[in-house]
Amino acid sequence: xxxxxxxxxINKYYIKMDNFITQLKxxxxxxxxxxxxxxxxIDNNAPLxxxxxxxxxxxxxxxxxxxEKNYGIKVxxxxxxxxxxxxxxxLAEYIAENRTK
Amino acid sequence: xxxxxxxxxxxxxxxxTDEWFDSPIYYNEPYIRAIxxxxxxYLAPNESRRTGKILKRALITSREACKDTVPEAxxxxxxxxxxxxxxxxxxxxxxxxxxxxxxxxxxxSTHNTVSSLVAIDIKCNxxxxxxxxxxxxxxxxxxxxxxxxxxxxNVTVLVGAHDExxxxxxxxxxxxGYLGNTNQVFAGEAAVSMLLxxxxxxxxxxxxxxxxxxxxxxxxxxxxxxxxxxxxxxTGINGTEDNDRVYYENCNRWFPGxxxxxxxxxxxxxxTAPAFGVYTxxxxxxxxxxxxxxxxxxxxxxxxxINSILCxxxxxxxxxxFILLSTCYE
Amino acid sequence: xxxxxxxxxxxxxxxxxxxxxxxxxxxxxxxxxDTIHYLNTxxxxxxxxxxKLTNEEMISMLGLTASSVSTRTSLMGMIAVREAIETAxxxxxxxRCSIISGTTVGGMDKxxxxxxxxxENDLHKEYIKTHDCGACTEMIADYFGFFSQVDTISTAxxxxxxxxxxxxxxxxxxxxDVAVAGGAECITRFHLNGFNTLRIxxxxxxxxxxxxxxxxxxxxxxxxxxxxxxxHFLERTALTPPESQRKIYAYLSGAANxxxxxxxxxxxxxxxxxxMAMKNALHNAGLHPSNVDYIxxxxxxxxxxxxxEGYAIxxxxxxxxxxxxxxxxxxxxxxxxxxxxxxxxxxxxMNNSLIPVNLNFKEKxxxxxxxxxxxxxxxxxxxxxxxxxxxxxxxxxxxxxxxHHKRS
Numbered sequence: 001x002x003x004x005x006x007x008x009x010i011n012k013y014y015i016k017m018d019n020f021i022t023q024l025k026x027x028x029x030x031x032x033x034x035x036x037x038x039x040x041x042i043d044n045n046a047p048l049x050x051x052x053x054x055x056x057x058x059x060x061x062x063x064x065x066x067x068e069k070n071y072g073i074k075v076x077x078x079x080x081x082x083x084x085x086x087x088x089x090x091l092a093e094y095i096a097e098n099r100t101k
Numbered sequence: 102x103x104x105x106x107x108x109x110x111x112x113x114x115x116x117x118t119d120e121w122f123d124s125p126i127y128y129n130e131p132y133i134r135a136i137x138x139x140x141x142x143y144l145a146p147n148e149s150r151r152t153g154k155i156l157k158r159a160l161i162t163s164r165e166a167c168k169d170t171v172p173e174a175x176x177x178x179x180x181x182x183x184x185x186x187x188x189x190x191x192x193x194x195x196x197x198x199x200x201x202x203x204x205x206x207x208x209x210s211t212h213n214t215v216s217s218l219v220a221i222d223i224k225c226n227x228x229x230x231x232x233x234x235x236x237x238x239x240x241x242x243x244x245x246x247x248x249x250x251x252x253x254x255n256v257t258v259l260v261g262a263h264d265e266x267x268x269x270x271x272x273x274x275x276x277x278g279y280l281g282n283t284n285q286v287f288a289g290e291a292a293v294s295m296l297l298x299x300x301x302x303x304x305x306x307x308x309x310x311x312x313x314x315x316x317x318x319x320x321x322x323x324x325x326x327x328x329x330x331x332x333x334x335x336t337g338i339n340g341t342e343d344n345d346r347v348y349y350e351n352c353n354r355w356f357p358g359x360x361x362x363x364x365x366x367x368x369x370x371x372x373t374a375p376a377f378g379v380y381t382x383x384x385x386x387x388x389x390x391x392x393x394x395x396x397x398x399x400x401x402x403x404x405x406x407i408n409s410i411l412c413x414x415x416x417x418x419x420x421x422x423f424i425l426l427s428t429c430y431e
Numbered sequence: 432x433x434x435x436x437x438x439x440x441x442x443x444x445x446x447x448x449x450x451x452x453x454x455x456x457x458x459x460x461x462x463x464x465d466t467i468h469y470l471n472t473x474x475x476x477x478x479x480x481x482x483k484l485t486n487e488e489m490i491s492m493l494g495l496t497a498s499s500v501s502t503r504t505s506l507m508g509m510i511a512v513r514e515a516i517e518t519a520x521x522x523x524x525x526x527r528c529s530i531i532s533g534t535t536v537g538g539m540d541k542x543x544x545x546x547x548x549x550x551e552n553d554l555h556k557e558y559i560k561t562h563d564c565g566a567c568t569e570m571i572a573d574y575f576g577f578f579s580q581v582d583t584i585s586t587a588x589x590x591x592x593x594x595x596x597x598x599x600x601x602x603x604x605x606x607x608d609v610a611v612a613g614g615a616e617c618i619t620r621f622h623l624n625g626f627n628t629l630r631i632x633x634x635x636x637x638x639x640x641x642x643x644x645x646x647x648x649x650x651x652x653x654x655x656x657x658x659x660x661x662x663h664f665l666e667r668t669a670l671t672p673p674e675s676q677r678k679i680y681a682y683l684s685g686a687a688n689x690x691x692x693x694x695x696x697x698x699x700x701x702x703x704x705x706x707m708a709m710k711n712a713l714h715n716a717g718l719h720p721s722n723v724d725y726i727x728x729x730x731x732x733x734x735x736x737x738x739x740e741g742y743a744i745x746x747x748x749x750x751x752x753x754x755x756x757x758x759x760x761x762x763x764x765x766x767x768x769x770x771x772x773x774x775x776x777x778x779x780x781m782n783n784s785l786i787p788v789n790l791n792f793k794e795k796x797x798x799x800x801x802x803x804x805x806x807x808x809x810x811x812x813x814x815x816x817x818x819x820x821x822x823x824x825x826x827x828x829x830x831x832x833x834x835h836h837k838r839s
Contacts, residue, residue, distance in 0.1 A: 033150040054147060057697065061204040061628060069201050078630050175690070181563055182585065191621060195546045199473045199624050207625030208696050208824070211535055212564065212585035217825025220692040226707060229690035229827055230593055233537075234583040235565035241582050245597065248604045273549055273559045316572065316581045372563075419569070420581070 021092045028088075031066050032059050044089045060085060072100035103250050103297050104305040104429055106257075108380050109165040111135050111158045111292040112368050117165055122384050125367050125394060131281045132271045133369055135290040148222075151205055153185045155265040156218055158292035163219045163259060166294040170257055174228035174249060175216050177261040178242035180235055180372020182212030185267050192269075215263050225259075236416030237314060238262070239293075239376040243424065244312045250299050257300075262293040262376030280370060284340040289369020293376040301429055307386040310409070310425040317419055326355035329425060332405070333391060335378045335412040338363040339370050347418045361397040362410070375414040379424060382410040386428045433660035435599050435683040437833070439519025441511040442775040444652030444762045445480030449514050454779050457787045460807050462761050464636055464648050471544075472620045477632050479618055480650030480763025482507060493574070500557045502538040504653070505570040508615035511653035511771075512571055519657035520668075520677050521609055522575075529580040529607035530572050531598050532655075533590025533614030535767045537564040539621045567615065580607055585767070587823030588729075589688075590614045591654065592770025592831055596686040598658045608663055613655030613771030622766065623649055629696060637732035637764075639757035640741065640803045642794040647731040650763020654771035656778075658683060681778045684816070684834040685716025691826025697735050702743030704828040705729075709747050709818060712830035722816050723753045723832075725786055727777045729820040730757020730803070731764050740820065741799040756804040760790035770821035770829065777817040777833050785809040 025039035032055065042053065048063075049055045060081050067073040073095060075081050084091050113133045114121035135158065140149055143161045152160070159177075181187075186206040193202055208214075213231040220229050228249065232241035239262040250256040271288050275281035280288040297309070315322035334356055336348040352361055362385075368377035385391050389407055412424040442449065445463025446456035456463065464480045489506040490497060493513070512530070516522050538561035545555040560566060564583045572578040580601075584593045591614025598610035626632050626649065633646035659667070661679075668677040689711060691704025698705065713720060729740055737757075744752060758776050765772050780787055789803035815835050822828045 035146045035150055037146075056694075058151070058204055058208060058629075058695070061630065065201055065203065065628070180565070190625065191543060191546050194543065194620065194624055199620065202624050202628050204625075204628035207622075207628050210625070211587050211824055213535075213587050213823065213825045213827055214695065216586075217690065217692070217695065217827060220690040220826070221694070224692060226690050226692050226704065228688050229586075229692075229825075230597075230688060231585050231827075232583060233564040233585040234568065234581065235563060238565070238583075244606075245600070248600050248606065251604075269550070276553060276556050277560050279560075314580055314582075316579055322579065 017092065017096070020096060021088060024092050024095065025088060027066060027070065028063060031062050042088055045087045047087060048085045067095065071095050073098050103247055103299055103309045104301050105295055105307055105309065105383050106298045106302050106305050107166045107296040108306065108383060109162040109294050110380060111137060111162055112377065113289050114367060119384055122392065128287050130287055132266070132288045135292060151209065152218070153183055153209060155183055155185065155263050156209065156215060159215045159219055159261055159263050160222055162292050162294035163223065163261060166296045167223055167259060170296065171223055171225050172257040172259040172296065174246065174258045175220050175225055176242045176246050176258060177216040177231045177263060178238035178373055179212055179215060179231065179233055179263045180238045181264055182233060183210050183214050184270050185265055186210040188267055188269055215261065219261070236372050237414065237420045237422050239373045240312065240314055240414065240422040240424065244314060246297055247309060247312050250297060253299055255300055257296060257298040260295045260297060262291050262373035264291045264371045264373045266290050266371060282341050285370065286339045286365045287369045289371050289374065291371045291373040291376060293380055305429045306383040308427045308429045310427050313423045315421045317421060322421065324355055329411055331356065331359055331409045331411045332407050333360045333362050333410045335362045335364065335382045335410055337365055337375060337378065337414045338397065339365045347415050362391065362395045363397055364395060375412065375422065378412045378414065379426065382412055382426050385410060386426060433603070433662050435602055435658055436661045436664045437656045437658055437680045437683060437778060438664050438677065439515045439521065439657030440655065440680060440775045440778060441514025441518065442652070442654040442772060443482055443507050443510045444765060444772050445482060445650055446761050448484065448510065450775065450779060453776065454783060456761065457776065457779065458785065460788050460790060462636070462790055464760065464763050470618050470620065470623070472623060474623060474627060476634050477623065478636055478648050480648060481618060482651055500561060501570060502561050502567060503540045503617035504534055504537060504615045505567045507617060507651065507653035508532065508567065508571040509574045511613065511615065512575065512611060512655045515611060515655040515657050516575065520671060520675055521657060523577050524609060526608040527579050528577060528609045528611065529582070529598070529601055530568060530578045531582045531584065531594040531610060531612040532568040532571060533584045533594040533767045533770065534564050534567050534616055535585050535587050535590060536616055536619050536622055537567045538562045539619045540617050543620050586827040587825060588766050588769055589821040589823035589827045589829040590767035590770065592821035592829040593688060595656065595683065595770060595774060595831055596688055596829060599683055599686055602658060602660055608659065610658045611655050612658060613653065614768040615653030616651060616765060616767040618649050618651040631733045633732060636791050637760050638791040639730035639732045639759055639789055640737050640796060641792050642796045644732045644734065644737060646733055647759065648763040650765040652762060652765045652768050652772055654768060654775045656774055679836040681781055681836055682834040683831065685712045685718065685832035686830065687711030687715055688829045691828055693826055696824050698739035698822065698826065700739060702739040704826045705740050705743035705820065705822060706746050708828040708830040709743065709820065712818065712832050716832045718816060718832065720748045721751055723818045724814045725780065725817045726753055726755040727773050727817060727819040728755050728757045729822045730759055732759060736822065738796065738798055740822070741796065745800055752801045754786050754804045755801060756787055756789035758787050761787065773819050773821065774831060774833065777819045781814040781817055781833060781835055784812045784814065786812060
């Protein structure tokens, strides 16, 4: 019984997280004007910069503005962003944990 | 000697072709945005996603004018630069304060964004400069190109004239009396890229013999019109009395009897519109034809060869510019 | 080809309202950077190098009427041009005289003040017309009323350097007899915020070439030099009385403009554009790297610029790097005016046998072999050739080389 309940809540967490990742992908696509890119084209575990989407430092700044605007998260040091941008999954988890709105 | 070897434009006429010369489009509205080509045909998604209209047009016209040539210099004239991005940033700052402003719009707001983006695109590490001086921005750029290439061997220069016009900025400039007056030609946008070379090619449209600029506030300038043996004057007549009177008076004084031509009724008014005067004149010289729709008086005869056309532009009767173009066919 | 002489100069910045005050600050190693005092902004956390005058004070210094339409950039421009043409003695000269001015923000100070009103009413519509860069140059030109040709260059932070380069081209091609060239730029909320979105402003005083550098401080000001061919200068001054003390301040012996063509705002990691600008300018001057006695670096204090420029200097000068300093810790980064301000600072240094120190430097960058100049000295210094760098967004890189007027 106990085991099943935990399974259920973990499962719920993953469904919620999946939905949030998709939402975040769409927000990034919109703010960066990534024409012709759909949320499902972005690999959850692939780095956002360099290879993959081919984003650059200006895109990073745009995502930092997005994080503050939509989720109330202030990234003071752009170097901190580097760690967060290792994948969309990492970014989504960080936002979920630290969002203030 | 400097030759114009290619010109590509995006404007209120059919883009990236000279076909409009056979059947131009006429407009009655006060403000017309350029007819854009299908950007997707020319730019990859990654190339266009951060670039506003002025930049997309500059990239496309520059590529089409240069083809495989990497020029020795890229020189751009723009009156207002990337005004759309400037406006977005300014509007956002004015309404919502000094937080959460968009970095891309700032980065793409400076005037030299156009020239430098073209340089990145065609991988040109040499001379790169941008002139932003109201209604003579293009002539400043062309004069610089002429100075650095005249009397040299094998120099090619890309000269651009780029201005976009947003609805908001049109309304602002209308209130200053620059655009949108009764009887005035429409407010337009300009994207013209010209490849100049000291080497004459089969594609050469005409030759640039000279370019002079005069600033007349506080000191009257004197034009020695006997220097100019010309068949026609291409003017910036735009339908407003204050502007047009200057052309009539000065042309009568300096070039009595020489036919006057116009182009702004086809391309509209903008800070870099004079580039269309050079463009239209270059086609006339290349085709040896002055079509009726650019003549101010229909009685101009078409019999003699057209050897040279002087492009005369003034801005608010303060700046006066003269570009002498000649046929390059002997 | 005829040599280009500099026969007059004028400057206004955070460290002084004229050449004399600027020289005093350089000698005293006194920075003009301070907390924000004149600009109306919520970002008071950023130190800036402001000109220590209100617009009203400048209007009165210039004898303009209080109601006259002006922008902060144009007012600073008028003050600096006035000093330049007075020192050169070309006021109302009866010859072709060209003004070439660099600016990027132009009349943005008024536009950002009145933007929402522009949209709704006509109360300040005269300032719609002063928004663009060309308007700024014309306001300056019209104040003096004798310029017969005007040009405005906008290549971001290398604008004024390119204006000077163009002035030389005009003179060499015979397009003008005298060229007044430089640049003007006031600090605006627009570009303070713009630089902030790019995260390149330091909340502390900027530290060019320091390992702990964390960005730039914005500055403002204007500086112009009067240029003419040596032949023209000698003929013109032969007619003036000796007590007028017209003199050659320096020669502009070389200049080059290149494009990094790497990124819209960042410099290439190896400083390709910077390297080529310096190399081509030396070639243009007919000089070798070993002839350079001092480099007035662009040195903004951003992580990217100083490393990229440092690499370019190392590549060109090898093991014989001359003294290097950035004067941006004195004036702040005066953006479009920087090339003019640093040209005047370079010439003042040359004529007064001094090398301005690179203020706030403590820790050497491990990536670079050299340290900038940190000790002020005016003993045994003779600067024959000074190289001044100005690099702008979009990779618009320009180098100017000034040479001592007593050079044979």
